[in-house]
Structure formats: C-alpha cells, structure tokens
Amino acid sequence: MRSTLGLRLGLTVALTMGGLFAVIDYLVDAELYRRFDVGLAARAQALTAYLGAPGAGRQLPIEALLPQFGGHGHTDFYQVWDGHGAVLARSASSHGRDLARPAQPSRDGAYYDLRLPDGHRGRALARVVPLPSDDPRGALLVVVAEEREALDALERRLHRILVTGTGGTLLLVLVLTAWSIRRALAPLDAFGRAVAELPLDGGGQPPPGDDLPSELAPVAGKLAATLERLLAALERERRFSRDLAHELRTPLAEARLLAELARRQPGIAGAHLAQLDAALAEMTKIVNGLLYLARVEAGSEQPQPEPVDLAALLAAQAERCRMPATDHGLDWQLRVEPCWVLTDAALLERLLAILFDNAVQHAPPGDCLRVQCACDPPALWLENAAPLLEPADLGRLAERFFHRHEGGNGAHSGLGLALARALATALGLQLSFTLDGGRLRVSLGGFAPVPADPAQG
Template sequence: MWSSERRWLRSIRRRLIVALVGGLGSLLVVLFLLLDQMLDHHLYARLDAQLLDRARAVGALLASGTPVDALMPEFREHGHTDFYTIWDTAGAVLARSSSSGTQALARPPRMPAAEPLYYDLVLPDGHRGRAVAQQVAPGPAGDPRAALLTVAIERTDVDVLERRIHLSLLLVSLLAALGAATLAIVVVNRGLRPLLRLGGRVGSLSPETAQVPLLDATLPSELAPLAAALDSAFGRLYDALERERRFARDVAHELRTPLAEIRTSAELALRGGDPGRAAAALAISLAAVERMQCSVDGLLALSRYESGQAEPQPEPLDLRALLEQQRQVLARATSAGAHIQLEGAAEWWTSSDAALLERIVANLLQNAVEYAPAGSRILAGVKVTAEGAWLEVRNPAPDLHDSDLPRLGERFWRKRPERAPDTHGGLGLALARTLARVLVLQLHFRLDAGDLVARLGPFPALPEA
C-alpha cells in the first residue's frame, strides 16, 4: 500500500495538485470557521442587545410600580413570546410574566455582578430561548424584596437564520473548494507544459542528426538553467560521439594503404624462388607496419587530448633549453639534410606542461625538417614581445601557398612534394594544434618570403620568487 502511494506521488503534477488543493482547502476551512464565528458573534450580540433593552424597560417599569404586562403585551401572550421572572435575595419567585403561566424561568448559573449575565435556557413553552439576568433596584414604588430580574425571548428565528447562514457558507465553501481544485489542475497543467515540451525536445534528439539547442527565448527562466546544463551535457556527448566516428574514419582511411602494401608484399613473398624478393617484401611490410603504428599512436593521442582525459601539469621550464633538447633529439633520430639553427633569447623561464610542450615542439621541428628542401637552414628560437615570449620555427616552404595555410593542422592533409618520403602520417600539426589548445596557447602559421613561420605562444614570464 505504501509503495503504491509512493509511486503515485512520484508525479510532479500529482504532488503539486495535492499540495495546492490541500492548501486551498485548508485555507477555505479556516475562512469558513472564522466567518461562522464572526456571524454567530454578530447575531448573538444583536440578540443580547435586544434582551438588555427589554430588561432595562422591565426594570424601569418595576421600579415605578407600573404593571409590566399592561404596557408590554409581549409578556402576556402565549406561544412564541417573551418572558420575565423576578427573584428575591433568597431565590424565591416574586413575579413572573403572564406568558410564563405557572412556570418560572430557569435561574442563571450564577448571580450576576455589576454586568448583565447572558445564558441559554428552555422557555416555559418548551422552546429554546436566550435570557439576560441582572440585579435590580426596586425603587420607592416597587417591591423592596426584588433583587434579580431575568428576561428571556425565544431564539427560534435566530437559530433558523444561523442554520441558513451555516448552510450558505458550507455551500459557498464547497463550491470554492471545487473551483480551487479545478483552478489548481488547470494552473499546474499549464505550468508544466514548458517542462513537457522540453522533455519532448530532449526525446527527439538523435545521434544521427545535429544537436538542436534546448535553451531558447521561449523557455521560462526557471527552466533556463536546466536547459543550459542539458545543452552542455549533450554537447559533450555529441563531441564524444563525433570523436569516436572521426577516429573510426581516420583509422580506416590511414590503415587502408599500409594494409594493401602488406598484402601485396605478402603475395610477392609467397610466390617464392627469389630470397631477395622475399626480403624486400618483408622490408616493405615492416615499413608499412611502422607507418600504421605511427598513425594509430597519433590518433590515440589526439583522441585522448581532445576528450580531456589528459590534464596539463604545469612546471617551471626554460623554452630555449627545451628547443635545444628537441633539436638534439631530432638530429640523432633523423638523417635529414636540413640544418636547425637556434636564435632569439638565450633564456626564457615560464610555467607549462613540459611533456605536452615537448611534443608540440618536436612535431613543429620534425615537420620543418621533413618538408624543407635538402641543405636548407631551419631557424628556431624564442622571440620576446610585450605580451610574452613566442616560440618560432621558420623553414623554407617553396611548395606552400597562402591558400594552403588554413589546412595546416588538418588531419591527414599533406602537401608532399615528389622528393619527400611518404613516411609522414599527416597528424603531427593536428596533434600540435590540439595540444596548444590544451595548454591555452595559440599556434599560428604564416608565409614570409617563401618561408613557413610557425608561432606558438604567448608564454608569460615565470614570476620571480
């Protein structure tokens, strides 16, 4: 039972309707009780004022010795009329109205003090009534024994009016409660429409289509943070899906040629008869495997950094020393004819991730060495400006044009001259651009008098201790 109730209240619409109807119903009950109390008080106040006026008139007549029944006919008629009774100090009845017959009015629950005492009772004719008791002074013409006067009137009309008022209030309250419940349902349904529309738009999103922003001007301000958070989350999800698709496409694109080479070499080796041909086929296959490994490693690194799986770890480093280190590593690893010459500032200390920065510099230098004509000179150095230091790598690029600059850093794009070996994976500059974004650096390319200039920075100076 409790579990079914919990399931029923899981609905926001039901919770809001129950809360609104319950709250409005409670408010109407309180208003009903307050109005009933006020009306009852007003009716009894008018009845008590009427009683007090008659009691004072009766007291004045008694003090003057004038017969009450003679001047006030309502006290001598029988049935739905008025009554009075006079007691002495001992509680004995001294006089009563003709309408009372032989039965006196019921005594008050206690003797009144200076103020009149009002109370309910059953009248001599059997009807319900209202009475007021007050002390009296008999006066020179009255009975000197008189001490207590009670005047009563029938309250049937007041009771009937009170019941009608109660019934009217109850009907009005029920109608108001029904109207409040209907209004609560309408308001809740209208208020939840934007949320339902937002849910429909979220449900219509598909990984096969472009992301449609959920946050727009039609959303209420209360839903704007939710829509913004969903846009951000779905944006990351779409980016991850796009990275996976791009990775799969890139792998298929990059491995197609080496796999074809390996297959062709294997078929040649299987023909047999010539050990030299078999050794050459194995060498071709090994070179193709190396290119595949280089491509896969580059793609994995790009995917890892683009997805934010690797966070930079800043540490103090000298840019000039880092350039010199990468120059020596490249000189030992390659036999290129191009010569790298360092220039610019002799020292510039900054704070950055040394491993990521080394990979960027290595890719820039390797790209310059592989595409520069044989025997040419490559310049690399640290240029200091007002905004900080910039790493610059300059190499001759006679085959490049201004229209090629936007494609530098594009995956697998290579403008390879005939003399260049087909060992470049086309991922070096793409990885350099990605790592530069990770390090919050700018990487620009421009052509200057036939030279390609790559600028990485700016690097702020390391604060002095």
Template sequence: MSSPEVRRPSLQRRMALELAVALGALLIGLFVVLDSLIDRELYGRLDHALQDHARAIAVYLENGPDAGELSVLRRLMPEYELPGHADFFEVWGADGSTLFRSASSADRPLQHPPMGGQGPRYYDLDLPDGHAGRGLAMPVLARLGGKPTEVTLAVATERTEADRLERRIHYSLMGGVALALLLAVGIALLAVRRGLRPVLRFGERVARGGASPIPAPSPAPMADAALPRELAPFAAALDDAFARLYATIERERRFSHDVAHELRTPLTEIRASIEASSRRPGDDAARDAAYGTSIAAVERMQRAIDTLLQLARYEAGQDRPATDPLDAAALARRLLASLAPDAAERRVRIDDALPSALWVRSDVGSLERILSNLLRNAIAYAPEGSTIRLGAETSGGGCFLRVDNPAPGLDAADLDQFGERFWRKAPAGGTAAHAGLGLALARALAASLGLALTFELRDGWLAARLGPLPDLSMD
C-alpha cells in the first residue's frame, strides 16, 4: 500500500508571503509615521493660533488701565464678544475662581486643564457651546486694582474643522496604504515568480539529466552563461556529481565488456580442446593436449581478470600509492635480472645506461609494475638479436626513465592506440602474458603516481618515457 503523497512547502509561496508581509509592515509603519506627522502639524497650527490669541490678551491684561474695563479688548478682539462664536477665553484667580470671561461663553465656564505643571498647558476640552475644542492655559500678570497680580489665562477654540480635516487625511492615507499594499502583494508575486523562473528551469534541467537512461551519454552541463550567479555553485556541484556518476557507470560498463571480450576466446579454446579430446576416448596424448590448452587458457583468463580488477581499483581511486625514497636504478636492475632468461631466449641484448644509484621518491610496487611491463613489452616485441636501451635523464628538477627498443613494425598511427585495453598490433597475437592490458595498467599506475607515460617513434625506434620522478639527489 503506497503512502500518501507528502504536501511539500512551496518556496515561491513562502517568498511571496514573506515579501508581502515585509512590504505590508513597511507600509503600515509609513502610514503611522505620516499620520502622526500630519496630526502633529495640523494641531500644532491650532496650538500656535491659540498661543497668538493668548499673548494678545495677555498684553492687554498686563498694560490695560483695569481688568474690569474690557471696552478696549472688545474693540481689539470682537470675536470673543459674539455669543455663539467658536472662540473663548477666561481669567482665573490664584484660587481658581473666575475673574471674568468672554461674552461668547454665555456665562458658561471653561474647563480647567489637568493638574500639574506651571507653564503653558495645552489640553482638549468640551467648549461651553458643547463642541469639542482645544485650550491653552498660561500664567500672566494682570493689573487688578491698580497693581500687578498673577492670574491664569485660558483661551479655547473649536477643533471641529481640524478634526474633520484630520479624519479625511487619515482615511485618505489608509485607503492609499491599502491600495499600495495590494499593489505591493501583486508586484511581490510577479517578482517572485519571475525571479524563480531560472530556478524552475534549472530544476527541469536537473530532472531531465537525472532521468536520462543509463546507456545515454553524459548529459549537457548544467552550468552555463545564462544561469544566475547564485545557482552556479549548485550547477557546478551537480555537473561534478553527474560526471562522477557517469564515469563510474562507464568504468563498470567497460569492465563488463572487457571481461566478456577477454574470456570469450579462452573459453572457446577450452571448449574446443575438450570437444576434440572427447572424440578420441582413450587417447592419452589428445587428453594431455586438451589439459595443456585448458590450463594455458585459464592462466590467460586469470591474468586478464587480475589486471582488469587492478585497473578498476586504480581508476576508481580505491588504491592509493604510498611514496617513499627508493633507488630506481637498483629496482630496474633487479627487474633486468629476472627478465634475463626471456631476453636470452630471444637473443635480445639490454644496454644498461642507468647511473650506479638513482634515488627518487615513488611507490615501489607501482613503479616496479610499470617498469616490468615496459621491459617485458620491449623484450617481447623487439626483433630477435636486437638491442634495448635503458636509461635516465634529468630535466627541470625531475628524473625521467627511458626504455628504447627497435620497433620496425609500428607506425605513428599506432601510438594513438597505446594504452587502450586489448589493443595489439596483431589482433590474433595475444598470449597469456600479453593480453593487451599491460600498457593500460601502466598508464593507470603512472597517473596514480602523478607521472606521465609517453611514447615516441623515431627512426624505427620506440621510446617510452616515464616521469618526472622527484630526484632526491638534487635536494
């Protein structure tokens, strides 16, 4: 029973939501700031007008002949003497009692400001006519009975128009912010969708690359010039991962193909020899020949399989060389001694031009296997009675080993095939010792050591050059 599909979160929806919330918070904050600034400016103008009126009345109170003579004040500020007008003032004594008020109050008192503070105090109040108002109370000096006396002057004015204007501005700002928020959400959705379009296309490319059938060639690189800079590291990592995956698949495919290729002929030989022996029952010579042919074929299969397995380990990076100081000249001479019988059988002479000691840093087993392969090939394929040269040369702080042998049967085009598995100049000339894998293994071992194994054909001579090996004699 299949499990229900998990609902995965949407990156596009999440980014759009977070962007919309951020823009909404920004617009709301902007609304609060603008509304506060407008209120402050609007009511600041109202307070400034109250302050001007209070100062004008205070000047009269301080310099008038008597506080009870208001005729001059009526002439100067008639707005306070019209019943039903929106402006009011009142003077309180030190004990809070009303000394006199404007005629516009119609004998109804003004509200006192909240307690606290000695200087000018602005406050909101209900006016004598029942409307909402704004007031200012401040201490002044008035001439009462011919002498200066400290009193409190309160002036007030109606704030209905200011409140109405403030509400209109407030609602206008609120509507503008709401519209801007809707536009911002729409723009955020569009921007996120357009911004994530390369990501979606990249995901489709990854899906197509991951869904490619195994026999298909390596997919096109994910990283290209059109990819956004932020996605380039992911694309490079995927390209590297796909490259390693396809390389592994290719190694396994090649290994399977090589094993099948190499085992086909020996198995055919074994089957043919056994069938031939079975048709001659009681023939000991035929049976012994079949045994010999089968054993030789099995040895060839064993050698090929061992070499293929070693190649696969080195190509997969499973075997790492351990480099140590070693005498390459002594190593090469031990190999020459072990190969002396093969050389004598083909009457091949080996010219040893190596120095008495050649100390380098390398892996003993890998270097021995490479040199053994080169020397065996040189002995096996050089013409009988010819001479092979073994030497060394130093260049750029490194040491190069050389194996030169006559190769009249080779041409320049053959060098391109060197190192390919199972390649032989004569396809039918494979033996248990030469299955066409030696140079492939030698090159893989050289690559694992960080060395180059190159071949050059000049004047009928094949020169194999291995290096550069770190020359310890120069340290």
C-alpha cells in the first residue's frame, strides 16, 4: 500500500509540476515575444510615418533619427520596397545585404523569424503601407528586424531556472510525500505488528487502534472486535475441552467398571446396568450443560424481551420443586406479589430453575427455603441454609465445577451457578451472593419494568 500510494502521489505531483512548468513557460515566452513584437511595431510605425511622408527623400537619413540602424549597429535592421519590388532603402547595418521578405505581407503586419544579414537569428515585422494613388511608388513594404540572440539567451536562462526550480520542487515534494506517508502510516504499521504478534493462546488483547487515522479507525475497531471474539471462542473451546475431560473422567471410569462387572457377574447384570444407565445420564447432563453454557457465552442465545410476571414464574418453580424438596425434608416460604418485567421468559425460566434446583440440592434437611420478589425496583431473592459455606467461597460460587457437599447428596455437575451467571449476563441482570448467619442469599436484580400504558395513566 505504501509503494502504491507513494507511486500514485509521485506521478500526480510530477504531472502537476510538469503541467505547471508548461503553463509558466508558455506565459513567459508569450510575454517575452509580446514585448519584443511591441518594440518592432513601434519602430515599424516610425519608419512608416517617415517614409510615407511627402518629400521623404529630402529629409534627414533615418539613421540620424534612429541611430540603432547605423552602420556600427548589428542588432537592428530595416528595408523598404516599393510596390514594384524595387529597394527604396535599407539600414546601414545591413551593409548592402537584403532582408528576407515574408511570404504573405499584409497591411496589418506579419511577424516572422529570419536569418539577419550578419548571420544571426532575428525576428521581423513586415507591413504593407498604402500610398496615395498619384504616388509613383504605389505602396511600401516596410520590414523591420531585430536580432533575437539576446531574447533566445534570456529564454534559455529562464528555462533553466524553471527546470531547476521545478525539479527541485518536485524532488522536495517527493521527499516530503514519502516522509508524510511513512509518518501517517506509522500507527498502521504499529497496529499490524501488534496484530501479528498477538498470541492465540488467550494471553493477549487485540490492539485498540486509537492512534489510527479516523478513516481506518472503524476497520481497526471491527478487526479488534473480531479478534476478541475469536480469542474468546478459542478460550471457550479450550475451557469446554478441559471441563469435558475433567468431568467425564470419573463417570467414564464408573461406566467401564459397571460394564466389566455386568460381564463377569451375569446374574446381577440388571443392577449393574441400572447403575450404568445412571452414570450415562450423569455424563449426558454434563455434556448438555457444557454445550448450553458454551452457546450462552458465545451469544447464540439472544434474549427476546416480552412482558413476564415474576410472581407467576417463581410460583411455578416452587411447585415444580415441591416434591424433590419434600423428599429432602425441606419446606417452602413463598412471599411474592405480581410484578411484571420486560425480559426473555424462556431464558429467565431456565435461570430460575437452576437457582431453585441448586437450593433444593444443597440445603440441609429441615431447612425452609425462602423466596421473595419486589416490584420497586423489580428484584427477587432466594435464600437457603448453607452451614458449610465460608464467606471466602462467595466469589467462587459461580465458577465451573465448584461445589460443596453441604448436607445434600452433592451429586451435581458443578455447572449450575456458572450457567446461571452466564444467563444473567445474557439477560442484562445482576446475580449476586451474600452469606448472613449461615444462610446463603441469592439476589437477582436489574430487571427492566414493563412501560406503563399511557391509556391507563
């Protein structure tokens, strides 16, 4: 890109400077020739007035009035012919040699270049001067010439100045252009190096690209976001593989052991197969939980907000868990009031199911599970006893596979609260844990209330 940009800018500058040189050269040459021709026209006018006057032959010689035409001169010349082609007069500087006549002289005058009698290059003006009808000369052809060697030398000098100035300016512009391109693209080079050196093991962050030009900032931002998503996907894949290998190691070993026992003890194969089925169910639960957690963290589960009654969802979850809670010797205390919020019903229902199942699974027998919700602002709380939980454990509750055997059976995949945290994040909610007097309080807030109906206001 740098080479292409530099080449195009260089060609553009070169063409611009070349065009500017041509225009300036044309204007300077035109002005020089105009001034030169004005001088020729003035001398031709003087000669015409002198030679066309009656009794011109008795007047003083032209050289007396215009000494530049004298014999000592070698830059100014003139010659006059009558209508019959006879030479009437010529300048002393011609030393008897004729000036070249134009091909088509006219009364308005014709400018042309010629070789002067002394061999130098010159420029001449030829003008036809009509005379009265009774004048035997008929008409006069007046040619005034001047050496143009000095004009050509000045023109060449100006050309050299223009070429030198244009070339120097072009060189300076090219150097400044290359420097400007290098300086302007330095942030892009740094960004490219940072991207090239970015480790794909999750140990780095995509460069922000804040120093890039405004035209490239959106591209850098999109690239950084894409790289960030790629790194996050790689991290999720590694975490999924690591968790899967970690959690399936024990169930797989149990399944192999049960299969071996069933093979060796055919008489009690039914019991072993039942245990094998339970182990396979546990593995299925682990895999399904990991897959769903990966989808939520990847953003595949996008919320579809709709009006939802928190009280109805909480009551439904309490009813669903009533039988397992009774089996564990637990009781419920449900204090809810109608509270409508704007959220995704399916995702929130799964989130609440995880929280309720976690409370039922880990609360000690004889505990009373307390559920509350409020509307100002919308929030809900779920509380259960956790005698073995320490305050230092609160920060790790939502980690994968972190669990304690707290009086329940302890048989769970360890993904529940991690999945709950991911679902809360996807829904834009705040999930927090507090421990007070040996009781764990799970709080869920940040709900968006349903906008009031203006017709009911």
